[in-house]
Amino acid sequence: MKPSKQLEMSADKRLRRVTFAYQTASLVVALFSLFWAVVFAANRQWGLAIAELFPTITGVVGFVLARAGRLDAVLVIAELAFFIFITGFCLWFDTNMADAPRVTHLFFLTLAVMGYLNHMRRRSVFQMAITGASLIAFVVFASCNLQLPGAQPIPVSIRQIGVWLNASLSTALLWGMICALQREFVNPSAVARELPAAIRNGQLQLFYQPQTDLNGVIVGAEALLRWNHPKRGWVSPDIFIPAAETAGLMPTVGGWVLKAACETLAAWKAQPALCDLTLAINVSPSQFNRDGFAELVQETVSLYGIDPTKLKLELTENVLIGGIEAVAERMNILRTIGISFALDDFGTGYSSLSYLRRLPVYQLKIDRSFVQGAVESPQGAALVRNIIRMGRDLDFIVLAEGVETAAQHLFLRDGGCHQFQGYYFGRPVPIGTFQLQVVSAELVTTPHTLQARITAAF
Known part of the structure; x- marks a missing residue:
């Protein structure tokens, strides 16, 4: 999203x-x-x-x-x-x-x-x-x-x-x-008119795409919004997200995503196979720069009693339209309670080393377009290497998204990337499928706990 x-x-x-x-x-x-x-x-x-x-x-x-x-x-x-x-x-x-x-x-x-x-x-x-x-x-x-x-x-x-x-x-x-x-x-105005009802009627749903470390172990997930329309079936986010943004509904939609993510983390807290996972959600500039956003996140985290260090907010560089001072202040408020931030689609917006030093960013996400270009040309490969090197020099966790092939994974791993996300490791799936994927991966080394872990996960 x-x-x-x-x-x-x-x-x-x-x-x-x-x-x-x-x-x-x-x-x-x-x-x-x-x-x-x-x-x-x-x-x-x-x-x-x-x-x-x-x-x-x-x-x-x-x-x-x-x-x-x-x-x-x-x-x-x-x-x-x-x-x-x-x-x-x-x-x-x-x-x-x-x-x-x-x-x-x-x-x-x-x-x-x-x-x-x-x-x-x-x-x-x-x-x-x-x-x-x-x-x-x-x-x-x-x-x-x-x-x-x-x-x-x-x-x-x-x-x-x-x-x-x-x-x-x-x-x-x-x-x-x-x-x-x-x-x-x-699309898009009629879609926007139906979104509030979709939220009320439970038509929105989070899908989960795994994020893995260097060893291929799932360390977290990105929650991606989907809409299961009763008449049109699955409506593409490429349609309803821009419609929501145009209609000024992103704070409402984003608020639902925040609550759903916190509810998921609360459910995972008591499950041994899932309790250490982080969950990332995307936050739009219009949502983040709205007055009271930091307070809303704090209240939601408190309401569901989750560990705030497990919640990760992904921001695009477009969030800086709110002004770097205001953005940094809002991020620091949330950082003090343990919320971490990832800079999404790095390199596609207003990339600047000056603001990277001033914002409490924890993770840098390499945009999928750079990942695809890394194995297609020497220039693309050099660009990705420099992004990884810069991220590591600034003590960021560097995550590459859109990893679809073994060649891409090998290049990124050898280049020093910390974490990975993409179809090569798993597509976005409903929560039940994702939980089973995590539990099954862990139980490869501990088969005797299979029944107990599956029971805990569901």
């Missing part, structure tokens, strides 16, 4: 997806309109041909602006231009006839859904106005044969083909918008 990094990655990915969708839609509309402009010109329908150049140009401009990253400008220009074009085309050219019905007004539905989607992306009175106006216009043109005096209807021979083509395109665009709307409802 690394909310700041996940939030940034999710937002960037979502923006790229939205931009690509508008580029594609703009290009499709431009090509479709150009096709009709050519058809009308070939039939010497010059007024219609010129009219179709309007959405063609608009689509091209929209594509260029979207490609340049000016998404808000695309939306305003495209929606206004197409609303005006559809209205004018229905009034002047696409009038109801006995042999072929009007179909251009169907695009008002697509425009309405587009406006609502854009309103969900960024609240806007303009987008809601476009949505409402498009729906009203659709009803008006679908209910009566509204047209301007002197209208020039499209020739019947062309209309009979256009009815099918335009209806097919408008339906395809509407289907695409509905799919986009469905994605919007599962």
